[in-house]
Amino acid sequence: MRASITDVAGRAGVSTATVSRALRGLPHVSEATRERVLRAAEELSYSVSPHAAGLASGRTGTVGVVLPFVNRWFYGQVLAGIDAVLRAHDLDLLLHNLGDARVHRRFFTRMPLRRRVDGLIVLNLPLSAPETEALASMGVPVTVLGSRIPGFGGVCIDNRAGAATAVRHLINLGHRRIGMITGAPDDPRGFATPIARREAYRATLTEAGIVPDSELEARGHAGIEEGAAAMARLLSLPDPPTAVFAESDQMAFGALRTLRRMGLRAPADVSVIGFDDHETSELLDLTTIGQPVARQGELLARQIIGALAGRGEEPGHTVVPTRLVIRGTTGPVRTARPSSRRPPEALTPP
Amino acid sequence: MRASITDVAGRAGVSTATVSRALRGLPHVSEATRERVLRAAEELSYSVSPHAAGLASGRTGTVGVVLPFVNRWFYGQVLAGIDAVLRAHDLDLLLHNLGDARVHRRFFTRMPLRRRVDGLIVLNLPLSAPETEALASMGVPVTVLGSRIPGFGGVCIDNRAGAATAVRHLINLGHRRIGMITGAPDDPRGFATPIARREAYRATLTEAGIVPDSELEARGHAGIEEGAAAMARLLSLPDPPTAVFAESDQMAFGALRTLRRMGLRAPADVSVIGFDDHETSELLDLTTIGQPVARQGELLARQIIGALAGRGEEPGHTVVPTRLVIRGTTGPVRTARPSSRRPPEALTPP
DNA sequence: GGGACGGATGTAAACGATTGCATCACTGCT
DNA sequence: AGCAGTGATGCAATCGTTTACATCCGTCCC
Numbered sequence: 001m002r003a004s005i006t007d008v009a010g011r012a013g014v015s016t017a018t019v020s021r022a023l024r025g026l027p028h029v030s031e032a033t034r035e036r037v038l039r040a041a042e043e044l045s046y047s048v049s050p051h052a053a054g055l056a057s058g059r060t061g062t063v064g065v066v067l068p069f070v071n072r073w074f075y076g077q078v079l080a081g082i083d084a085v086l087r088a089h090d091l092d093l094l095l096h097n098l099g100d101a102r103v104h105r106r107f108f109t110r111m112p113l114r115r116r117v118d119g120l121i122v123l124n125l126p127l128s129a130p131e132t133e134a135l136a137s138m139g140v141p142v143t144v145l146g147s148r149i150p151g152f153g154g155v156c157i158d159n160r161a162g163a164a165t166a167v168r169h170l171i172n173l174g175h176r177r178i179g180m181i182t183g184a185p186d187d188p189r190g191f192a193t194p195i196a197r198r199e200a201y202r203a204t205l206t207e208a209g210i211v212p213d214s215e216l217e218a219r220g221h222a223g224i225e226e227g228a229a230a231m232a233r234l235l236s237l238p239d240p241p242t243a244v245f246a247e248s249d250q251m252a253f254g255a256l257r258t259l260r261r262m263g264l265r266a267p268a269d270v271s272v273i274g275f276d277d278h279e280t281s282e283l284l285d286l287t288t289i290g291q292p293v294a295r296q297g298e299l300l301a302r303q304i305i306g307a308l309a310g311r312g313e314e315p316g317h318t319v320v321p322t323r324l325v326i327r328g329t330t331g332p333v334r335t336a337r338p339s340s341r342r343p344p345e346a347l348t349p350p
Numbered sequence: 351m352r353a354s355i356t357d358v359a360g361r362a363g364v365s366t367a368t369v370s371r372a373l374r375g376l377p378h379v380s381e382a383t384r385e386r387v388l389r390a391a392e393e394l395s396y397s398v399s400p401h402a403a404g405l406a407s408g409r410t411g412t413v414g415v416v417l418p419f420v421n422r423w424f425y426g427q428v429l430a431g432i433d434a435v436l437r438a439h440d441l442d443l444l445l446h447n448l449g450d451a452r453v454h455r456r457f458f459t460r461m462p463l464r465r466r467v468d469g470l471i472v473l474n475l476p477l478s479a480p481e482t483e484a485l486a487s488m489g490v491p492v493t494v495l496g497s498r499i500p501g502f503g504g505v506c507i508d509n510r511a512g513a514a515t516a517v518r519h520l521i522n523l524g525h526r527r528i529g530m531i532t533g534a535p536d537d538p539r540g541f542a543t544p545i546a547r548r549e550a551y552r553a554t555l556t557e558a559g560i561v562p563d564s565e566l567e568a569r570g571h572a573g574i575e576e577g578a579a580a581m582a583r584l585l586s587l588p589d590p591p592t593a594v595f596a597e598s599d600q601m602a603f604g605a606l607r608t609l610r611r612m613g614l615r616a617p618a619d620v621s622v623i624g625f626d627d628h629e630t631s632e633l634l635d636l637t638t639i640g641q642p643v644a645r646q647g648e649l650l651a652r653q654i655i656g657a658l659a660g661r662g663e664e665p666g667h668t669v670v671p672t673r674l675v676i677r678g679t680t681g682p683v684r685t686a687r688p689s690s691r692r693p694p695e696a697l698t699p700p
Numbered sequence: 701g702g703g704a705c706g707g708a709t710g711t712a713a714a715c716g717a718t719t720g721c722a723t724c725a726c727t728g729c730t
Numbered sequence: 731a732g733c734a735g736t737g738a739t740g741c742a743a744t745c746g747t748t749t750a751c752a753t754c755c756g757t758c759c760c
Contacts, residue, residue, distance in 0.1 A: 002465070004716055015740045020718060028738060047464050051410070052716030054401035055745045062444075071430035071644070073423070080421035083447045092466070094412075095443045097433045114397050115352070116442070224633065253633055280630050283574065283603055294421070354746055365710045370748060378708060402746030405715045 003044035012040035023048070062092040063304055064113045067123035068191075070097050072250075073278055074293055078123060078145065081297020089305055091118070098125060108134050119304040121145070122152075126190050141307030141315065143300045147192055153303040153315035155296050159193055162289040162322035163200035163245070166273045169287070169324055170243040171208050174333035175271065178205065179216040179241030181230040181251045183223075197247050197275065216241055220251070227254025235262060235270075242333050243271035249278035249288055256284060256329065267331030277325055285328035292320055353394035362390035373398070412442040413654055414467035416457070418475055418541075420447050422600075423628055424643055428473060428495065431647020439655055441468070448475060458484050469654040471495070472502075476540050491657030491665065493650045497542055503653040503665035505646050509543055512639040512672035513550035513595070516623045519637070519674055520593040521558050524683035525621060528555065529566040529591030531580040531601045533573075547597050547625065566591055570601070577604025585612060585620075592683050593621035599628035599638055606634060606679065617681030627675055635678035642670055 009016045014033060022029045022037035029037075040046075054060045063086055069075050079095075086093050094117055098104040108131050113120065117140060124146040127135070132149055135142050143153035170178050180201045183194050202212040218233045220226030227246060231254065234241055246252035252274030259266055266272045274281060277290030299318050307315055359366045364383060372379045372387035379387075390396075404410045413436055419425050429445075436443050444467055448454040458481050463470065467490060474496040477485070482499055485492050493503035520528050530551045533544050552562040568583045570576030577596060581604065584591055596602035602624030609616055616622045624631060627640030649668050657665055 005718095006716080016717075017719075017741080018739060021739090024718095030738060033738080047461060049405070049716050050466050051401045051404035052745090053718070055399070055405055055747085056716075056718040058718095058745080060401070069430075070433060071423075071426040073421075073426075076421040076423075076426045079445075080419075080447070080449075083420060083445070084449070087447065087453060090462075092462070093445045093447075095429075095433070095445045097430070097437065097443075099430075099434070103437060111397060112440075112442070116400050224629075253630075257633060279574075280603075280633075283607055283630075283634075356746080366747075367711080367749075368709060371709090374748095380708060383708080399746050402715090403748070405717085406746075406748035408715080408748095 003046040005046075005048070007044055008037065008040045008046050011044065012037045060116060060118050061090070062094050062117045063301070064094045064096060064117035064120045065123065066096040066098055066107070066113075066120070066125060068098055068125055070095070073280075074276065075123060077293035078297035078300075081294035081299075082121060082301045083297075084294075085298050085301035085305065091305075111138065114138055119143070119308055121300050121304060123300075124191065124193065126192060141304055141310070143303045143307075143315070145296060145300055148317055151315070153300075153307065154317040155299045155303070155320065156317070157291045157296075157320055157322050159196035160200040160203075162275060162291070163197040164204040165322070165324050166245050166275060166289050167201050167204040168208075169273060169326070169330065170245065170271060171204070171210075173243070173271065173330060175241075175243035176210055176333070177213075177216070177239065177241045177243070178210070179218065179234045179244040181218050181220070181227055181234070181244060181246040181255055183219070183221060183226070183247045183251055194247055201245055222248060222250060224250055224254040224257070227251030228258045229254070231255035231258040232262075235259075235264070241270065243273070243330070246272065246274045249274035249276040249281045249286060252286055252288070252329075253278075253280065253284060256286065266329040268334070271330040271333075273330050281325075282327070287327045287330040288325050289322050290325045291322045296320055353396040355396070355398070357394055358387065358390045358396050361394065362387045410466060410468050411440070412444050412467045413651070414444045414446060414463045414470045415473065416446040416448055416463075416470070416475060417473035418448055420445070423630075424626060425473060427643035428647035428650075431644035431649075432471060432651045433647075434644075435648050435651035435655065441655075461488065464488055469493070469658055471650050471654060473650075474541065474543065476542060491654055491660070493653045493657075493665070495646060495650055498667055501665070503650075503657065504667040505649045505653070505670065506667070507641045507646075507670055507672050509546035510550040510553075512625060512641070513547040514554040515672070515674050516595050516625060516639050517551050517554040518558075519623060519676070519680065520595065520621060521554070521560075523593070523621065523680060525591075525593035526560055526683070527563075527566070527589065527591045527593070528560070529568065529584045529594040531568050531570070531577055531584070531594060531596040531605055533569070533571060533576070533597045533601055544597055551595055572598060572600060574600055574604040574607070577601030578608045579604070581605035581608040582612075585609075585614070591620065593623070593680070596622065596624045599624035599626040599631045599636060602636055602638070602679075603628075603630065603634065606636065616679040618684070621680040621683075623680050631675075632677070637677045637680040638675050639672050640675045641672045646670055 005016045005019050009019045012019065014037060018029060018033060019037050022034045023041060050061060065082060067075050083093055096113065098107055111134060119141045120135065120138065122142065122144040136151055146156050148154050167178060180198065182198045205212045215237060218230035220230045227250060234244060244255060246255055252272055255272055256266060259270060264270060274286050274288040277288050281288050303315060355366045355369050359369045362369065364387060368379060368383060369387050372384040373391060400411065415432060417425050433443055446463065448457055461484060469491045470485065470488065472492065472494040486501055496506050498504050517528060530548065532548045555562045565587060568580035570580045577600060584594060594605060596605055602622055605622055606616060609620060614620060624636050624638040627638050631638050653665060
């Protein structure tokens with residue numbers, strides 16, 4: 001029913017080999033013949049079978065993307081960046097969400113993308129040594145976001161530098177008692193980002209002559225609710241922080257909500273700084289560390305495309321810059337504490 | 351280099367046909383043989399070539415998803431729902447972002463998913479008659495979100511009912527001068543959702559004996575900025591609205607920002623209601639019309655899977671309910687207007 | 701004891717491209 | 731005239747499965 005290359009060849013009066021070459025724009029086809037083949041294909045509304053082509057050529061025209069979440073702002077942005085570049089090169093995008101740890105394991109034992117993709121982009125997933133090995137054994141270029149793995153391409157931000165900037169910003173405002181809301185998940189896989197940011201937080205304090213106080217580190221999973229709970233815990237300390245660095249904007253949102261509900265104000269009572277420059281941050285006037293998110297997706301896709309065009313050289317690593325985005329939730333430390341409490345209120349005050 | 355089915359057959363001492371049957375759990379294979387084949391496959395770390403399998407069987411094990419945005423909250427949620435169901439059935443997810451109109455057109459002229467997928471999920475894209483025809487001609491089950499197309503499965507919310515509920519909520523609070531921020535994009539494709547919500551807005555006003563005033567309809571593209579600008583326009587009218595229904599939460603966020611920047615408060619000065627129940631809405635205390643977003647993705651995927659298991663029956667349409675989520679940005683109309691203005695302020699007031 | 705039956709297995713024909721190699725017809729030189 | 735070189739084209743092997751059909755063999759029952 002569906003026209004095959006043989007049909008096109010018949011109609012154009014040439015061999016299938018010529019059809020194949022003509023359709024793919026390869027050389028060694030006369031203009032007249034190409035013309036004729038194109039017309040025949042058009043008339044039969046022919047389109048190549050990706051399976052047959054893949055089987056014969058070994059190429060799939062597809063790039064796999066594996067990630068831990070599809071429904072978070074960050075990954076949506078990255079995905080958009082990847083998609084834009086891939087689309088421009090006529091590559092398809094096969095999405096594989098490794099949401100929970102079980103799916104993650106299954107992915108690495110069964111390797112369902114083996115032979116399905118020409119390249120693989122891994123977003124922020126922690127990879128064990130055997131997992132890295134498994135990916136490498138797929139025999140296609142791999143690019144990872146958020147870590148640096150020899151043999152694979154990579155794009156990342158400098159989490160330490162970003163976190164240090166955030167903490168230094170607070171220190172420069174006069175804060176000494178600086179808390180951190182950290183999203184160490186109890187996910188058995190150890191995500192690298194939270195760890196890097198937390199360590200930089202401690203190191204920066206130490207550099208400034210402040211002794212890190214583990215009481216001031218409030219942990220929870222990522223997410224607004226967890227951020228809110230963490231902030232509540234910090235505020236109930238005997239000697240609460242005057243400023244808080246939240247590992248992510250998401251958690252900072254929760255922190256802001258807690259402040260509001262407790263009748264406290266940022267930055268008057270507590271300064272808050274986040275990390276990511278989430279789209280909502282501007283709305284909430286949150287000071288944060290910004291990173292170019294969609295850009296990172298584009299870079300990842302470009303690396304894959306480079307590797308595919310491949311001069312087989314060692315893949316590169318790109319570090320994209322972060323920047324301090326100063327908005328309204330950070331300010332100088334108050335000398336008198338605690339400030340006057342006001343009754344809880346909604347976003348827009350009565 | 352990579353083991354093929356022939357290698358496995360050789361090692362297990364059976365034919366390739368038996369290997370194929372054993373591996374796929376088909377009947378007519380003795381337990382002992384199956385055992386032996388499984389072991390051989392394991393030892394060779396064999397995995398089937400999707401291309402070869404697809405070529406031979408005509409099935410791809412892949413479902414295509416086409417959508418207009420990947421970097422918006424709504425689509426991320428839907429995608430997560432789809433992914434979860436597909437993953438559970440071992441189906442792959444091929445993502446196709448038809449961001450701008452040019453890509454959209456190219457998609458429908460070239461049909462790059464033809465023969466690539468066993469089923470197709472279309473999210474909220476307006477389909478012309480020839481486009482619908484083109485999709486139908488792919489010969490695979492199709493399910494669409496947001497519209498009702500004969501021959502295709504479908505999932506949608508009742509936009510009219512939802513919008514009517516929103517407007518009625520405002521009317522019940524005593525509002526008579528009710529504006530709408532509507533996101534009619536100048537995208538040449540006519541998205542259906544904005545239109546439905548706008549028409550319901552007018553109809554509901556009329557039903558309540560209020561004459562719709564076109565001055566009170568502020569248009570813009572979707573997005574926070576556009577919502578903010580639209581609200582600014584409404585507020586600068588000689589007789590501004592006391593309540594505003596925003597077509598989407600996103601636009602409502604912008605509206606709230608404008609209010610705040612102008613020193614006005616919701617709901618004291620202006621009530622605001624949105625639509626979607628975006629994850630940020632709870633944070634901003636926005637009254638809105640909620641819809642189960644991830645759920646819709648799951649339903650779409652389930653429809654495809656049902657069609658694939660296929661008893662060839664006419665695909666179904668599911669309408670999922672919306673619900674009014676009352677939070678803090680709507681309230682009774684003030685008798686005295688305009689209320690006292692206060693100076694502009696940030697999220698957390700001074 | 702022999703035919704019918706049924707489950708396990710093998711044979712081989714698709715599926716629909718890509719591509720290395722051979723062929724062919726010119727062109728331009730010597 | 732003969733030959734090398736070149737661009738266009740065709741031939742046919744190949745990729746790795748699935749699956750319709752044939753075969754084989756043991757059982758059961760009359």
